Structures are given as structure tokens and as C-alpha cells.
Amino acid sequence: MSIRRRGGNSSGRAGKKAPCPPRLADLILRLLPELPRNIMRGDLVEEYTTLILPRFGKKEADRWYFRQVIFSIGPVLRGEIAGLRIPPKRRENIMETFLHDALYAVRMLRKNLGFTVVALMALALGIGANTAVFSVVNAVLIRPLPYEDPDRLMMVFESNPQKGWKQFVASPANFLDWREQNQVFEQIAATSRASFNLTGEGEPERIPGSSVSGNLFDLLGVKPALGRAFSTEDDRDTSPPVVILSHGLWQRRFGSDANIIGRTLTLNGKSSTVIGVMPAGIQYPGQSEMWSPLALSASDAAARGAHYLLVISRLKKGVSLEQAQNEMSVIASRLEQQYPATNSGWGVNMNSLSDRVIGDMGPSLLMLFGAVSLVLLIACANLANLLLVRGVARQKEIAVRSAIGASRSRIIRQLLTESVLLALVGGTLGLLLAFWGVRALVAINPSGVPRSQEIGIDATVLVFALAISFLTGIIFGLIPALQASKPNLNEMLKEGRSSTGSLRRQRARGFLVVSEVALSLMLLIGAGLLLKSFLRLQNENPGYDSRNALTMTLSLPGSKYKENHKRTAFFDQVLDRFNSMPGVESAAASTSIPFAGDFKWGFEITGRPPMAPSDVPSANYYAVTSDYFRAMKISLTKGRFFNEKDAPGSPRVAIINETMARRYFPDEDPIGKHINITNGPPAPREIVGIVGNVMLSGFNIETPAQMYEPYQQNPASSMVMVVRTTGDPMEIASSIRSQVMAVDSEQPVSNVKTLSQVVSDSIADRTFTVSLFGSFALLALVLAVVGVYGVMAFSVTQRIHEIGIRMALGAGRGEVLRLMMRQGMKPVAAGIAIGAAGAFALAKILSSFSELLHKVSVTDPVVFVFIPLLLGAVASLACAIPARRASKTDPMTALHYE
Template structure:
């Protein structure tokens, strides 16, 4: 131990004697280790750190798996009310199971109205996640019934932003959509699930809604029993799905279920990117190590005489190697300390870029695990960057070194070969990173060149909300949105304006089975599926979506007139490849009995993302033809492929 302490003291003296070399080495290593620490901090928070729930390893999310004939390539799908209730009643592997969704509310009662996001949840939701409220209580089971559901639990941030952290708000009423809601409680600041929720309200299904089996628009979370693992739960859900498929072939044929650990499911979209980033910064650190090793070799040549004298006085090669490695590790530790500062700002930068990709449950930062990682990386970095200089110095030719004049620098062919090899390694590592960066830039340029099917430049969007207490009738709501559009169109600089319930690239599209005129009648589960949107007159004009055949919607497409639809070019090719689709009829399975006439074909639009490889077969219904009966149906049918369905309020698009 005393020998090691001597080496440390000697290394510190050597570092002080060469401040320029030490500064360059420390900064170089700090940049490499700072990048690694920053990425690891995010990886730790996202992939390694347990969720802030009770026994988070027992939490799972359950998705439907849709029939591939109707949904090719889609492996996860949201859940219908009736199937959820059957899962809940028939399983023996879950301690609790809950369902949740999305609902837009309008906060009123103050100087201005504000749209807020609520998550309707079933009675067992808070028991499932196992989180206690910070103030008050959670929702009660008896409140999960129609007529008793005007109760709300607030998120910490909403409570803080809107009520100034006033504890007295618990037990009092606040107004949403013109109706009073009792504030039952406030959740703790670290509880943010689902991400979009500003508050939680009871699901409160009616008896009719509990029977809905074909409309998939909700998400399911469950807590495994203590003695059950994910494989056992999956086997149970396979059995239940098979049973439901036999019982309800009209709706459930081909539909299964998949059980996924909640944390893994929450971060599935960012996991590959984070691991790639971690690998990339690993290369950066290796380049830094090679740089410092090369600098150390150049400096080592000036110390050959010193080592020769120490060897002549009895120092062993191992002792010399240890002393050089200690010096290298000290430099790396200093670099690691400085790198922590870089990492602090790096984490904030990364989180700013990934904010919309990460679940809000994730918390990142520099904790004990990150500090331990940094220390381990620093020691390993010191060894990697110091091993070649140490080996070279320990094998120095004593006689040749002693013959050199004082103050002269000696080199040898072996040292030059080593340095040349390090340069080659450095260039090779840099090329790997440059190739990777080039591929990323090329991919980005390719995405920029993708035609989304519409012209986004010069288009602004806004969400229009309506107070249901003030406009309770569906036709009143339609009239309200039309008035909003008329006022928007009258604004200076607005060329065109329209509205849609699921904006392109929003990944919130609805999917419905359809029956095509002239095709054989088949069960709903075997009917072709298409994307369905409700739009207003002027939507296609606002986005410059071309009308390829027929006409756009106009003022004649209103309730009481023949039901009309627009279809995308892909849908026209799918069903009428060699025919004129204008005048053909389609029936939406959730609006049975209404044959809708195709009056126009418009261009394909990428609905789910710029990387969407296959055009969406899409169908558009005019908002003015959403009758009271259809409005009730439409409010329940939104479905989603990749995320929790959101019953989107009309998105108004303005072209300036």
C-alpha cells in the first residue's frame, strides 16, 4: 500500500511538471467520458431504474393482437370495453386489472375556458399502480357508475399550476364543460401515468357501453399476482382469447392478447436509439483514449533516461508499469470529474430532444449508479490509455537511455511503430463514426424528401373544443364548429381553412371495417379495414390535397341529404382498380344501414409517419352528416394502432 501511495504522489508531481500535457489529456478524456456519462444517465433512467410504483416488476400492459389479414404488420392494438371486462372476470393470474383512456374537458368558471386532458379510469386503476394520493383520496369503486362519476383526482402539476398548491381545493368543486366535479385528491409529483393525464376521472360505462366489443380505443394495465410471471400470464390470456374467439366470432375472430412488462413497453420506441447512442459515445471514448495514449507515448520518450536510472537503482519493470498506469488513471479520474459537469448539461440537452418520446414517469439524473459508472469508466479509460506507454517505458533499453545526453529526447523504431498503429486505429474509429453519421444524415435527407401527400408549409393548426353542457345536441356541436371555421376563414391572411378529427402524422387515426357494394357479405371480423376520418368542407383545400376524381365536399353534403364520402387513391385502387369508383357505395360497419356514395377520390396522405411504407386506404365522412345517432356511434369508435386512442376534437387547419 505504501508503494502505491508513493506512486500516487510521484504521479501528481509528474502531472504538475507538465501542466500543458495534463490539461490536454484531461479535457480530451472529459469530453469522451462526459458523453458516455450523459448517455448512461439517460439509459439508467429510462431502461434500468425501476418505475416509481409499488413492486413495478409486477406491472404489465396488455394489448390486443389484431388479425394480420386486416392489420398487416401491426402487433399491438388497443382494447374494447367488453373484452376488457371478460379478461378481468375470467383471469386467475392478475391481482388487479384496470383500463384507461383519454378525454378532453374544458375547464370553465374562470376568466377564460381552457382545454385540459383527463384520463377516464376503471375502478381498480389506483389499486393496480399502487400509488397513494398526496392529498385526499383516490376514486372510489362506487363512483365508477353513471350519475356518480363527477369526481376528479388532480395531477400534482395541474394542482400546482391552476390552484397554486392550495390544499383547500380538495373537497371543493371545479367546473368542466359547465358541470361541477368534486376534487377528491391530488397525486404526488412523481406520478405521471398515463403521460398525457392532467387528472383522472371514473370510466363510468353505461350498460350499453359495457357490451361494446368491436370498438378498440382503450389501454389495459394489470398487476401480476406475486407467484405469477409474465409467461404464465401470457398463457392464461391466450386461453381466454381463444375462448372469446369461439364465443364471439363476429367481433373477436383472429384477435389475441399480448402481455408485456410495463417498463419495457413504455420505452420500446426509444430503447434501440439509446443503445445505438451508447455504442456511438463508446467509440468517441475509445478515440479519446487513443489520442491520450499517443500523447503519452510522445511524452514518454523524454522520460527514457529517468526510467533507466530508476531501473539501474533496482526498480522492477512491474513497478515502472504501475507508476505509469497510476499517472494515467489519475488523469482519467480528473477527466471523469470534469466530464460529470459536461454530463449534467448533456443530459438536459438529450432530454430536450427526447422529451416527446419518453414517458413522463422516467426520471433521469446523476445518481449513485451513474457516479459508480463514471468511476469505473474512468479507471478503465486510464488503464486503456496508459497500458501502451507503460509497456513501452518498462521495456526501455537501459544502456541506450544512459548513453543519451541529458535533455535529449530519444526515440526508437518500436515506439514509432506503436504511435503509427495508434494513428491508424484512431482514423479507423473515426471512420466508423463518420460512416454512421453519414448514414443518419442520408436518412434524414431522405425523410425530408418524402412527400407526405399534403403541403405543410404555411399551415397552422389549432384544436377547437366545445362545452357539451352548452351544446348538448350533436347538431349544435356541428353548427358550433362550422361557425368557428367561418370566423377563421374571415381572418386576414387566411386563404383556406378546414377541420379533421385526426390530423395527419398524428398517429391517432381511426380504423373501421367496411362493407363494399357488390362484394360478398362476410362477418365484421373478416371485412377489410380502412382509416376513417371526419372532415369539414375545405379540409382538402387547406392542405392542398388534390382531388383526383369527382368532387370535394360542398354545402350540399349535409344531414338529410344522401350520405357521401371521399376516398383515398389507395382505397380506390384496392376495390375498384379497373372501374370508376365515383357513384359506388360503401357501408361503415359501425354505422350499419347507411350506404355512403363515393363522390370524390383524393390523394393519399401519410397518416402514421413519414416512414410509412404503404399508403393508407382512407375514407372521409363529412362532419355535417354526423346525425345524432351517428354522433353517438362515432364518439365511441376511435381506434389506434400504436398508442392510446384519443377521441380527438376537431383539428382546425389554416392556410396562410
């Protein structure tokens, strides 16, 4: 249809009666962006009322209106999209435009130095913390292990579900049968922890290392940096002893001597030849610095009941972990039938090497990464808020820019350039912080994080930092840019006085405050729960006194101290010397101390019916000198401690802990009863005392049964010495060494640490998680409070005129204060409500992570009440400062304020 105009008169008779084009068409028109929509609708309404309606009547005019709307949507939307694209003419100048934008941005940022500094600080903290945590995640979880095709490397453990042992080291005979019978592994190798007393080369030193199957390095796919790896020939007990050094040991102890290969070292009193040096970063298993061949003797190889081998395997290509597990389970049940005495109840449990290396740290790290991302999100919300506020202040500038021809996309691009530039500068500062933070992280905690020596800023971390900086700039810049680039020109022209900005902008700011408060409350409650659980752990009585005690390990070489009397003589002399030192209260020794690895042995109670070997109960075993309980301050519940009369020839005795007494002698007095410990030849020990429980690693597992035996009656070659001091234990550390040297100048002293250091090392991963989570929560709190304050302070400044009017009309100071507080606290209250709900969900997640919450309920009332109150109090303080300023306004000044 062709509709012709009746005439040029455009004033018509409109204004007398409101024109009413079809509502549905107007609704459809809403698909279009606001500005073109309004102008277009103006044209359509004008034509509809002045030309079409009078000439064709309502029905036809409505149809005309509809057609116009329908056929306008497509072209306008296409045009809008095309407008956002870079026109071809300017594409070549893009670099120039960008430079121009960047220079302009630098000018604007310099002009608002206060804003820039605050923004950069928030960004540097947010991005820096993220980058630091990411560098840990990168080293621990992302970067592949330094072996060939590490995904095919699997650990193979024995398991005994009846006894609750999920992953247990394997016995040599079982390992050899696995190697013989399996079809799923390309290779399989065993390792056993070993330490080497290096003597004759300067100060004696105890070097941690491993005895390994000859094929271990081939299995890992690692070639030595110098010399050769072990051969099958080396892996026989009749072959001459050889060793391979780690790169670190070679550098540190041998000054990177290029002629090290072929040199003879005295290790554990025997000479061994160095045949190779491994490349840097290879220390499998654990932190091995030296390797010797496992070289199982015939009797070792036949042992099926002694479990001490850590087994690693490489899956054949195309074989899955599940397939391998199935086959190994079949082999295990076959061995169980074949050797019921030793193997009944034993199965096989496999997992990947990377899972083993990462351990419990994976979920904790991801949780920390989540927490730190929330912090960055809060920082983004904060900056977005600041920019929104600034957007109001810059309305005039932007209006002028669009008036002289800048398109909306051009203005958005300019504003985004500013925010991205800001984020990139903040990111660079953050990277510096991360450099420093990573060092601090590694320093806090060498043992709490696996692969911690690999943590650092590498290319992946740099790319990550760049990417999050860029993304951050876009995230916090986009909403303010979209808002600011849409100035309502008419309102701008009319508005003489500034206001708090459009309603939409106010809503955006409110929304941002709500989310900041909610996110930070989630983090704070999470941190509160973790901290409470951590403190509860620390306050629990461990059963001994960790203050003022020094510990160290003395491992006697078997070749020099073959006979028992030589060992006891050595330790007796050393203890005598320690005891005579000034500042020493008492000195004692034990085969192991809490947190430093425990030995388990089976035991049988004399007079009870005999049991199948697999049903024999077990307890943690310690051979201790008579002063051990006094030195550790372990309490005596009943009976007596060991004394000098419990000598080698005297009747054998034992002391048990409360758990063991309760569990195995529920209705009788254990004192006077006999137990037979299954290490060595059978000999019943009379129980002479019951002592308090000594808590073990991680605190939060129930204390197992523990049994003690006099060291004199069962001497070991490696002992942990405990020296209780009157003052700072580290002060005597160096004289301790010289006392040992005086007894045997070739005897190394290792692991010299205070007892409290040993304890804190054992919970290092927990300390790491809690302290980081706590700092992130604090950071979040600060950011959120700054956000609340910023919004409030701005709102007061913007409303000062209104406040002046209110006061001039008789509003009191209290009323103004209440008004402003109400306005400021509304989003805070909403944020607290939402955040508490979110925190509840977060706490559920926390509690599912490997017992992170110890004896603390996920809905711990103290945390859930106290922390929201604390946040509310801090936020109201942040509101109160500007609100008070508002209430102190002099109405006359306020009314004149422009």
C-alpha cells in the same frame, strides 16, 4: 550434483568460440520478463562456457544449464509478482505515497500545459458524451418504473393477426370477461384516454387525462399524496363525479393548494369533486394530468365490438408472462366461440409495461450507447498515443528515476497516477458538459424519448462517470506506462540522439492509429447511412404541405354541445372568424390530421356480397370541412372535393385516397360507387372524389387506405383546426385564441403547433437518434484526425535529422514528401480497410433495428465509397501538413538539430 568451481578466473577462453547452451532451455527462459532474463542468461552463459563446459563436457553442461533454467523460473516469477505487491512497510504510507504521486503528477501536467489541455478536451468530450447518453439510458432503461414491483405489471391487448393488428385496445365487454375468468392476475384494470375542459378557474384549459378503473392506483401500488384514491363506489356511472389530480397539475394550476380536497371543479361543463392528488412522477397512462373513474354504463359494458380500453394487469406472484399469455389465449378463444360475430379472429397479446414504456427506444438507445463508447475508445487511443509520444520525450527522466532506485512497479504506478488524475479531471469537466448536454438532449426532444422528464444526473450517473473516468485513465495510461517504464538503460546511455523511440513503441503507435481510423470510419459510415435514410424520408412527398400552417385542437364539452347543430354552428363561426383574419389563406377542420393519431373504421362496398364482421375491411377515417383539402394542399386525383352543398340533409358522400381506390376498386372506377362506413347507423355514401395519399406517422409505413366524409354530415365534438397562413404561422397564434374566446369564452384551445412541428414531433425519436449518432461520428472524425496529425507531426520532429541526411545526400523535396506521406498513410489505409469491414457489420445491425434504414441498402455504394474517401482525404491533409514541413527542411539546420 554439486559442481565446484575450478578457480576464480572468469574471463576464460570465451570470445573465441561462440558458446551454445541448449536452445530449448533458452526458449523456456523466455517465460521470464526481459530484464531479469537477460541478466540471468548472461550469468548462466558465462558459467556454462567458462566453468562447466570445460570441466564436465557438453552433455553434462547442457544438463546443468537445463536444471538451472527449470529451477529458476519459479523463484523469479514469484519474486516479480511479490515486487508488484505493496511491501508491508510501505502499506501504512500508501496515502502519503499516493499524495506524493498525485502532487508530482500535477507538477508534470502543469509543466506540459499544451498536452494537458488537449488531453483534457478529448477526455471531457468523450466522458461527457458517455455520461449524457448514460443518463438517458439510466432514466429510460435502468431506473425501475415508479410503481410497486413493476416487473409484474403487464399490458393486455387484443390482437387480430388477420388484419395485421398486433396490439389493439380492448372492448369493454371482453375486458370484463377477462377480469371475471382469469386466474393469473392479482388485479386487472382498464383506462381510456379522456380530456377535461377545465373552466371557471381563470383561462379555460384542456387537460389531458384518463378515465380509469377504480382499482388502477391500487394495482400500480401508488398511494395518493393528498386525499384518497378511487373506491369501487366511485367507479359506477350513478355515483357523483370525482377526479384525482396529478402532482404537476396541482402545483401549476392550483398553486399547491393544501385545501384542494373537496373542492368542486367545472370539467366538460359538469361539476366534479377533487378527492385526491397523486405523488410527483405518477402520470399513468401516458402523460395524464387528471383521472376520473371509468364508470362504465350498462350499455358501455355490453359493447364487444367497440375497442377503446387500454388494459393493464398485475401478475400473481410466481406467474410468468408466458403462463398468463397462455391462459388469456384460452379465454380469448372461448370468447371467440361464444361471440363469433364480434370476436372471430381476435386473440390476446401481452407484454410488460416497461417494454411498452420503452417502446422502440430501447435498441436505439443501446445503439447510441455503443456509438458513444466507441467515441470514448477513440479518445483513449488518442491519449494513449499522446502519452506514448511523451514517453519517448520522458525517457531520460524515467531512466534517472530508475537509476536512483525506483522500481518498475513504482514507475508504472507514478505514470498511472498521472493518467488517472488526468482522466478524473477530464471526467469532472465531462460531467459539467453532461449536465449541459442532458439539458440540450431533453430540450431537443421532449416527445422522442420516453420518460424524458426523468432524465437527469443522479447518483447512479455520478458513479458511472467516476467509474468510466477511472477506467479511461487506466486504459489509455497502461500501454504507455508499461512501455515507458521499461527503458533500455544501455541504449539510453549510448543514445546521444533522440529517435522515434523503439520499434515496439512505433508499432504500438501504428496500431493505435489503425484502430482510431477503423473505429471512426465505422461510426461515420453508420451515421452516413442513417442520415441518408433520414434525408430520403424528409424528401419524400408526404401528400400535403406542412409549411405555413398552424394546427390546434378544440374539444367541445358534451354537456354544452349535445346537439349536432350546436357543434357545427360553433365550428362554422370559428372558421369564419379565422378566414377573415389578416394573414390567413384558408382555414379548415378535421377529426384528425396526419401524425396526430388516427381513427380506423370498417367499411362495406354496396353491391358486393356481405361479409362476416371480422372480415370487414377498414380504413383511416376523417370527417373534414369542405376547405380541408385546400388548406392542407392535398391533391385531387379524380372527381371533386367536398363543397357547401354536401350539407346535413343532402345525399351522403365520401372521398377516398389512391391506396383505397387501388386496393378495393382495382378494375373499376370508384367514382359513383357507394360505401357504408360502420360508425353509427348504416347509410351509404357515394364516392365523389379520389385524393392523393397522405403519409402517416414515421413516414416509413405504407400509406393505408384513407376515407373522408363531410364534417357537416357527421359532426364530431373534437376537431383539429388547420389554418394556412401567408407568413409565419406562429405570429397569429395568440389572435387565434382570442377568436375562439370571442365565440365561446369558456372554450379551451390546446396543442397549438405549426403543422411542421407536428410532423417533426412524430419523427422526434428518429431525429434524436440520427442527430446524436451524427455528432458522435463527427467527434470521432475529429479525434481520429487529431491522432493522425499528432503521430505524424511527432514522427517528423523525431526524424528531422534523418531527413536532413537524406536531403544532404540528394533526396528532393518531392521524395521526402512522398516518404513521409507513405509512412503516415500506411496505418490510415489499414484502418480504412478494417473500418469498412466493421461498418458493414454495423450496418447489418442498424438495419435490424426497427426500420432505422429506410430505403437505403446496408451496402449503399455512395456511403461506402464517399465516406472512406472523405476520411482518407481528411487524414491525408492531417499527414500532409507535417510532411510538408519535413520536405521544407533545410538540410543544414536539420543536421544540426538535436
